[in-house]
Amino acid sequence: MSNETATNRAAMPKTANPVLDRRTVENANRNLLKHLKPGLSVLDVGCGSGAITRGIAERVGAQGRVLGIDPSANLIDQARQHSGELPQLEFRQADIYSFESSEQFDVVTCARVLQWLAQPQEALVRLEKLVKPGGFLAILDYNHEKIEWTPEPPEAMKKFYGAFLKWRQEAGFDNAIADHLKDQFLQIGFEKITIEPQFEISRKSDPTFAEESQIWSEVARLRGPQLVQDGYISEEERTAAIETYSEWIATTGESMQLYLLAVEAKKNG
């Protein structure tokens, strides 16, 4: 499929996105915590509504500098509105494929973004150039093929999820990108690469189980209309997925685990 298809499918819907908004650096990008010292500069690529970026800025403090970029004007507006008065924090509308900067950063982070790119390798080459010598590149991403639900979710949700992965794959996105990042880092010249599992597990006993496992109802609500429009599922199938999965969460659902890896490397100084 064309680059245009990939760009259209990667575009975030304009409505409020509760999934992005409830993330924090502590709960959704904790691989960064070991790097974040006062005074550092950080570039957050594909920062979305800036929920994680704000936490990064608080940790590097007023002597630091944090730039969040995202191609979505709407998300950058939201990020600016919620960013408070942190002088060290800036948001800019920009796309990693075309972002030009003479500035380099102590840490370049890119979380849950390469999964939405048809040319992740090209993006990685660009990301590497934005890291200062001696700085770190930190990628966090999914292998969507390794999701685990206990017990199995309803057929309607399995069908929606299968259609979602097919829709993504046919736009050129790598559903298993987390497990391919190490090789991609090697190809762009990084040598010592660290890989940390960052699985997100929600169990029924957790107070946040309903909210977290609901991510797939939210995907069906926010992204589902695009799948219907592109002919991957019917509108009835989309709504059945939302309804039966909500029922699963409220009754038999025990746990859901998202498979994420943090893949990081230091640039030679």
Ligand SMILES: C[S@@+](CC[C@H](N)C(=O)[O-])C[C@H]1O[C@@H](n2cnc3c(N)ncnc32)[C@H](O)[C@@H]1O
């Ligand atoms: C799933 S969200 C992740 C947001 C945030 N990093 C997080 O972990 O919550 C993916 C983000 O990637 C952005 N994105 C998509 N294509 C991009 C590109 N070519 N360059 C930079 N960001 C992109 C989207 O606009 C969206 O905000």
